[in-house]
Amino acid sequence: MTLKERVKLYTTKTAIKGALKVLPKISDEKWLSIIKGRVYRLKKREERDFLENLLVNLKGAASRVSPQVREKVVMNLINNAMIQGQPKRLAFTRKYGISPPNLLVISPTMRCNLKCYGCYAWQYSRKDDLPYDVCNRVIDEANDIGIYFFVITGGEPFCWGNFYDFLERHNDSFFQVYTNGQLIDDRVAKRLAELGNAVPCISVEGFEKETDERRGKGAWARIMKSMDALNDNGVLFGFSVTAPETIMN
Numbered sequence: 001m002t003l004k005e006r007v008k009l010y011t012t013k014t015a016i017k018g019a020l021k022v023l024p025k026i027s028d029e030k031w032l033s034i035i036k037g038r039v040y041r042l043k044k045r046e047e048r049d050f051l052e053n054l055l056v057n058l059k060g061a062a063s064r065v066s067p068q069v070r071e072k073v074v075m076n077l078i079n080n081a082m083i084q085g086q087p088k089r090l091a092f093t094r095k096y097g098i099s100p101p102n103l104l105v106i107s108p109t110m111r112c113n114l115k116c117y118g119c120y121a122w123q124y125s126r127k128d129d130l131p132y133d134v135c136n137r138v139i140d141e142a143n144d145i146g147i148y149f150f151v152i153t154g155g156e157p158f159c160w161g162n163f164y165d166f167l168e169r170h171n172d173s174f175f176q177v178y179t180n181g182q183l184i185d186d187r188v189a190k191r192l193a194e195l196g197n198a199v200p201c202i203s204v205e206g207f208e209k210e211t212d213e214r215r216g217k218g219a220w221a222r223i224m225k226s227m228d229a230l231n232d233n234g235v236l237f238g239f240s241v242t243a244p245e246t247i248m249n
Contacts, residue, residue, distance in 0.1 A: 028056045051082075066234030068196030073236065076174040076197050081148035088146030103149040104142050108135050108162070110155040114180055117214045121155045132162045139170045148173045152198075158183040167195050176201055178240060180215065184226035189233040201238040202226065 032052060058073055065073075081102070093099045110124035139150065150173060157163055157177050167175060174197050181202035192198055205211045208220040230237045 028059065031055070031059050061236055064234070065236055066193040066196065068194055069234055069236055070196075072171075072174060072196035076148060076172060080172055081174060085146035085148050088144070090146075092145045100145050100147060102147070103151060104138070104147050105151040105153060106130075106135065106138055107153045107155060108157065108166070109160040111159045112154060112156040112180070113159055113182060114156070114215055114219070116180075116216075124155065129160065132166070135162070135166060136169060139173060143170075143173065150175050152177045154178065156180055156183070158188070164191060164195070167198050171195070171197055173197065175199070176238075178203065180219070181223040181226040182219065184229060186229045186233070189226075189229040189235055192230070192235045193233040199236045199238060200226075200230065201240050203240045203242070205242050 032055060055078065058078070061073075063070070089100050089102075107130070109126075109129045110121050111126065111129070112119070112121040112124075115122045142148075142150070152175055154160075157179055160166075177198050177200050179200050179202055181200065184200065184202075192200070202223055204220070204223060205214050211220040211223065212218065227237065
């Protein structure tokens, strides 16, 4: 990395840290003006439009979450993944002639606490988990080439005994976690609020009838409680929907 690139990254990081302190108060236009120069380079117009909408929505959501979540969204997802990681990815491309991905998907465990129709994950055991040192090495090596955004799938990630230690160890990365939501209670939500670098994405099949038909009676009610706990503790979360007719046919 050249001196000019290092100076640009430093000034961008400093500006973002300053903006973080007043994030709820600054306008969307000001927010985009701080970060768009580095984020939008090499992007097509439709990609820029998508990123702009994403960043504005993240700003609005970050204003309503816990301080740790707000910091990790801005510093890990936006600064590290979108800005600081870019020169590393470009250097990798120049050296090897191929572009590294912007994100990486990892499934540390395939075990699950549910037995949903059409899913095989519950048949796995603890011995089938990825070794913890392998999981850490994957993230470390990804960071080295500029990847800081990861998707955790399963199985059920909250069944993995190393889950919280893993998030804490890689506290400069950002994780989207696909989960059935059944193991998220107030205690778990508080822990996620403290860590700040993970966004649960809870799977549902539609509304209560469809979700309970596939995931078991009471699954929908537990998901609603999980979402309430996450919301009450200032944790960002999303949901993943599967069309019920696709599942059952």
